[in-house]
Amino acid sequence: MPERIAVLAYSGGLDTSCCLKLLEERYGYKVVTLCVDVGQPEEEIKECEEKARRYGVYDHYTLDAKEEFVKEYIFRAIRANAMYEGYPLSTALARPLIATKLVQLAEELGAEAVAHGCTGKGNDQFRFEAIIRAKAPHLRIIAPIRDLNLTRREEIEYAKKHGIEIPSESKKYSIDENLWGRSIEGGPLEDPAFEPPEEIYSWTRNPKECTEEEYVEIEFEKGIPVRINGREMDPVELIRECNRIGGRNGIGRIDIIEDRIIGLKSRENYECPGAVMLITTHKALEQLVLTREELKFKEIVDATYGDLVYRGLWHEPLREGLDGFIEKTQERVCGKVTLKLYGGSLWVVGRESPYALYSKDLVSFEEKEMDQREITGMVKYYGLQAALYQSIKRRLQ
Numbered sequence: 001m002p003e004r005i006a007v008l009a010y011s012g013g014l015d016t017s018c019c020l021k022l023l024e025e026r027y028g029y030k031v032v033t034l035c036v037d038v039g040q041p042e043e044e045i046k047e048c049e050e051k052a053r054r055y056g057v058y059d060h061y062t063l064d065a066k067e068e069f070v071k072e073y074i075f076r077a078i079r080a081n082a083m084y085e086g087y088p089l090s091t092a093l094a095r096p097l098i099a100t101k102l103v104q105l106a107e108e109l110g111a112e113a114v115a116h117g118c119t120g121k122g123n124d125q126f127r128f129e130a131i132i133r134a135k136a137p138h139l140r141i142i143a144p145i146r147d148l149n150l151t152r153r154e155e156i157e158y159a160k161k162h163g164i165e166i167p168s169e170s171k172k173y174s175i176d177e178n179l180w181g182r183s184i185e186g187g188p189l190e191d192p193a194f195e196p197p198e199e200i201y202s203w204t205r206n207p208k209e210c211t212e213e214e215y216v217e218i219e220f221e222k223g224i225p226v227r228i229n230g231r232e233m234d235p236v237e238l239i240r241e242c243n244r245i246g247g248r249n250g251i252g253r254i255d256i257i258e259d260r261i262i263g264l265k266s267r268e269n270y271e272c273p274g275a276v277m278l279i280t281t282h283k284a285l286e287q288l289v290l291t292r293e294e295l296k297f298k299e300i301v302d303a304t305y306g307d308l309v310y311r312g313l314w315h316e317p318l319r320e321g322l323d324g325f326i327e328k329t330q331e332r333v334c335g336k337v338t339l340k341l342y343g344g345s346l347w348v349v350g351r352e353s354p355y356a357l358y359s360k361d362l363v364s365f366e367e368k369e370m371d372q373r374e375i376t377g378m379v380k381y382y383g384l385q386a387a388l389y390q391s392i393k394r395r396l397q
Contacts, residue, residue: 005058006113006142007032007106009098009128012048015117015145017164018155020055022144023115030058031115034105036098037062038069039179039236055164063101066179070235073097074180077309079223079326079333081279081286081302084310087254087268088275090181095124096314099131106139113140120146123261127312134315173200179239181252181272192267196255203243203271207250207344214341215349216245218281223330225278239274246273250344261311277346281337284348289332289355301325 006023010016010033023029033052037045045062052060073093076082082089106114114132118125120143129141145155159166172187184200198206219227226232228241246252252273258266286295301322308319335353339346361369 003030003058004028004113005030005032005106005109005111006115006140007034007102007109007111008115009102009117010035010048010052010060011117012044012051013117014155014159014164014167015119017051017055018150018158018162019115019117019144020052020057021158021162021164022148023142024056026144026148027113027142029113032105032109032111033057033060034102035060035062036101037064037066038094038097039066039239040177044177051165055162061105063105065097065101066236067234069094069097069179070239074239075224075235076323076326077180078225078278078282079330080305080322081283082306082309083279083302084306085258086256087258087270088181088272088279089306089309090178090270090272090275091176091183092123092127092310092312093180094178095127095312096131099128100135102128103132103136103139107136111139113142115142115144117145118143120149121260121262121264123310123312126261130312131315179236179243180275181270184269184271185266189267189269192257196269200269201253201271203247204253204273204344205248205250207253210248210250210341210343212342214245214249215338216277216341217336217338217350218242218278219336220282220285221334223282223326223333225282239278242274242277246277246341246346247271249273249341249346251341251346252276253344277339280346280348281339282333284337284351285333285335285353286329288335288351288358289353290329291357294329298326298329 006027006029008016008019008023008031010020012035020031020033023031035045035048049060049062077089077093082093084092102114116124116128118128125143125146132139132141144150150158156166173184173189174186176183182203188194189196189200217229218225225238228238228245233241252271252275254270254272256268258268260266286298290298305319305322305326308314308316313319332355334355335351337348338350340349
């Protein structure tokens with residue numbers, strides 16, 4: 001009789017470590033763990049495999065997906081200025097890639113099931129399972145923490161009985177990290193009136209300590225960042241360099257009340273220095289090269305795109321259609337943008353492009369290339385319908 005295998009998306013944390021044992025004990029599976037590297041700290045990747053082996057996993061895989069994450073997900077998000085309620089979707093953006101790799105490994109191994117450590121209150125259960133069902137409807141999906149309705153306290157008790165490491169007081173926050181950003185939640189942060197302590201931040205310097213200005217020039221080709229301060233970089237290194245530059249200037253700290261997919265409001269804290277810098281510069285370049293009508297419509301497209309990503313609908317055909325429109329607009333999004341960084345804030349202070357629709361000669365008060373007298377007729381009939389409405393309103397009063 002062949003082995004019954006379940007492939008578990010594994011982070012090495014309390015939730016997924018409990019899942020590993022629960023899948024063996026309660027569900028009768030041999031467990032294969034998968035860690036998808038989308039830019040987590042190297043020590044976390046190593047620790048993940050060490051824990052899986054220590055807890056008696058059937059087998060463990062680590063897949064390096066950083067370059068794919070940047071090229072196929074982050075770059076698309078930059079071109080779409082993808083945000084949700086004020087944050088650049090760092091966690092949400094990685095989930096469809098991880099779910100896809102989970103399915104691919106399960107099919108390669110002939111597994112019967114896939115599993116994740118999500119609770120029933122968060123967003124990731126939707127993001128994982130929507131992709132899994134779309135790509136492999138034959139696979140059984142198991143979410144032990146949710147399906148067994150376990151509380152955090154019950155998880156800790158289960159972990160103690162099975163020799164699973166319990167997070168220390170220093171790990172009182174739930175942290176998710178990838179190349180595009182870092183999320184921090186839980187513990188005292190669940191109180192929306194509680195001021196986040198400095199200890200929660202890892203990527204960004206305290207803005208009070210950022211007392212010197214720094215200028216950075218970012219160059220784009222067809223909406224994709226390719227150079228920083230004139231130096232061409234590979235995609236992964238470029239994102240990391242933006243995180244370093246933004247981080248040392250205190251850029252990208254975000255503290256919001258977020259509307260989760262199921263309707264719960266949650267307090268979320270993020271560090272996204274590179275994402276904030278790149279989306280800010282990208283939008284500034286679009287303002288220089290796109291027409292007013294393109295910008296108006298693209299604002300709607302961008303908001304829809306961000307919403308689809310947040311809700312785990314990466315596989316939605318509308319997202320693919322929006323990518324088609326965005327790609328057309330990005331043909332002219334080429335050029336350089338200069339930022340000034342200081343004290344946790346950033347300003348666009350310069351932009352240039354061969355496709356710029358800005359004309360100094362036309363807009364300058366000192367030039368006569370545009371004859372001002374020719375505009376008189378246009379001004380006379382501007383707002384005609386509104387003027388007619390006011391006239392009728394006065395007549396009928």
